[in-house]
Amino acid sequence: MKQGFPIATRGQRIGLLGGSFDPAHEGHAHITREAMRRFGLDRVWWLVSPGNPLKSHGPAPMASRIAQARRVMADPKVTITGLEAQLGTRYTAQTLARLTALYPGVHFVWLMGADNLAQFDLWEDWRGIFARVPVGVLARPGHRMVTGQARAARIYASARLPAEQARLLPFARRPAWCFVQMPMSDLSSSAIRAGGEWRAR
Numbered sequence: 001m002k003q004g005f006p007i008a009t010r011g012q013r014i015g016l017l018g019g020s021f022d023p024a025h026e027g028h029a030h031i032t033r034e035a036m037r038r039f040g041l042d043r044v045w046w047l048v049s050p051g052n053p054l055k056s057h058g059p060a061p062m063a064s065r066i067a068q069a070r071r072v073m074a075d076p077k078v079t080i081t082g083l084e085a086q087l088g089t090r091y092t093a094q095t096l097a098r099l100t101a102l103y104p105g106v107h108f109v110w111l112m113g114a115d116n117l118a119q120f121d122l123w124e125d126w127r128g129i130f131a132r133v134p135v136g137v138l139a140r141p142g143h144r145m146v147t148g149q150a151r152a153a154r155i156y157a158s159a160r161l162p163a164e165q166a167r168l169l170p171f172a173r174r175p176a177w178c179f180v181q182m183p184m185s186d187l188s189s190s191a192i193r194a195g196g197e198w199r200a201r
């Protein structure tokens, strides 16, 4: 394994939660715990992104975002990483190509809130993402309807695993995705930024 990269063993089920985390909040921690429980994950790695390719404004410096993420999510099963900066990747499809090559035999699951499913078809090589890893989608307030209506969801309707089978997701033949409902958190980084406290730190 490359130096400075998290350790994983063959057969482990690892969720990957990518995000700007600008800043990390309890909503991220909540979906992480739910994802571990519902999809039967052993670990979750947060990928603190150097910058969302679809967002024009640059986020706060990586070091501040990583430090805040570690304050919010101090769970031994969760690793806060800057893997995309280490790998030099920016697009999720590239990141997943590198990680699946670096960690053979690990069952990765890409995790995201339902808001991201809505625009998933705009992501670079999004079909390649579906081909490479199963995708776990977590409910988010205001995006209840998105699971049926999103273009990506419609195109891949036959690849959807029912929520009752969520624990099979890490082992599912690709393409596979699963949407799970849960008690939702309405927290968002943009609302926190709008409150001014994060930028003022």
Ligand SMILES: Nc1ncnc2c1ncn2[C@@H]1O[C@H](COP(=O)(O)OP(=O)(O)OP(=O)(O)O)[C@@H](O)[C@H]1O
Pocket (backbone or CB within 6 Å): 017, 018, 019, 020, 021, 022, 027, 028, 031, 111, 112, 113, 114, 115, 116, 138, 139, 140, 141, 185, 186, 187, 188, 189, 190, 191
């Ligand atoms: N409250 C939440 N409920 C469900 N999913 C969430 C929630 N907050 C964040 N997520 C998901 O976590 C991942 C990383 O989110 P991100 O760092 O962009 O935070 P955010 O609160 O969505 O930020 P912003 O408000 O700036 O868009 C995304 O997949 C997003 O959908």
Ligand SMILES: O=C(O)c1ccc[n+]([C@@H]2O[C@H](COP(=O)([O-])O)[C@@H](O)[C@H]2O)c1
Pocket (backbone or CB within 6 Å): 017, 018, 019, 020, 021, 047, 049, 051, 052, 053, 054, 055, 090, 091, 092, 093, 116, 122, 123, 124
């Ligand atoms: O690869 C892409 O085209 C792409 C487009 C938009 C978002 N993403 C990823 O989605 C994750 C959530 O992004 P964000 O900014 O909403 O936190 C983060 O890991 C981004 O790199 C990826």
